[in-house]
Amino acid sequence: MATITVKKGEIIQRSGALNSKVYFVNSGLLRGYTIDEKGKEHIFIFAPENWTIADAQAPEFPCDLFIDALEDSTITVFQKDITQEGKNVEALIKRMSVLQKRIIMLMSYSAMERFEHFIETYPNILKRVPQKMIASYLGITPEALSTIKKRKGKK
Numbered sequence: 001m002a003t004i005t006v007k008k009g010e011i012i013q014r015s016g017a018l019n020s021k022v023y024f025v026n027s028g029l030l031r032g033y034t035i036d037e038k039g040k041e042h043i044f045i046f047a048p049e050n051w052t053i054a055d056a057q058a059p060e061f062p063c064d065l066f067i068d069a070l071e072d073s074t075i076t077v078f079q080k081d082i083t084q085e086g087k088n089v090e091a092l093i094k095r096m097s098v099l100q101k102r103i104i105m106l107m108s109y110s111a112m113e114r115f116e117h118f119i120e121t122y123p124n125i126l127k128r129v130p131q132k133m134i135a136s137y138l139g140i141t142p143e144a145l146s147t148i149k150k151r152k153g154k155k
Contacts, residue, residue: 003076006069013055013067020063021077022054023047024091028073029128032065033136043137045099046070048125052091054080070129106139114138115148 003026006012013020015034023030030047032055044065047053055063059080098121105114115138119126126134135145 001076001078003074005072005074008069008072011066011068012075013063013065015064015066016062018062019059020055020057020065020080022052022080023067024052024076024078025049026074026076028075029070029125030067030073030075031070031129031133032067034064035066041136043133045095045102046122046125046129046137048122048128052095054095070133111138111140111144112148112151114140115145115152 006028012023012030025047027049029049030051030053031043032045032047032053033041033043035041045053053067055065055067057063101117101121105117109117115134118134118138131145132142135142138145140148
């Protein structure tokens with residue numbers, strides 16, 4: 001376990017890397033994402049203060065996610081070890097809950113409902129990340145997100 005400081009834009013994990021780590025965000029903001037064969041980014045998860053972020057692959061398998069800093073951040077880095085993660089059950093359950101809800105949401109919620117859930121899940125990062133990243137997370141275009149925000153503002 002080590003606490004490190006990373007600069008905005010710094011990639012701390014690359015897709016395909018082995019022995020990926022678990023990152024606890026003390027301050028700042030991280031994101032986990034993939035890049036498809038066309039070069040388009042797909043944001044999987046945001047990790048603001050007091051969140052944990054990690055790739056789900058076992059340490060001996062290549063990870064799927066890139067993880068980078070969206071802001072200058074201070075993070076605590078742990079070796080990926082299920083017994084270690086199990087000690088912080090609260091953070092593990094929170095991460096699993098958010099990801100499960102996200103999958104269900106992508107399968108069955110409208111874009112407006114996904115946006116409302118995003119605001120509930122990440123109330124403090126709406127103004128901290130570009131609209132195109134929020135749209136990527138929601139699985140919609142930035143233009144569709146603008147329309148949703150306008151409709152929500154009229155309610």
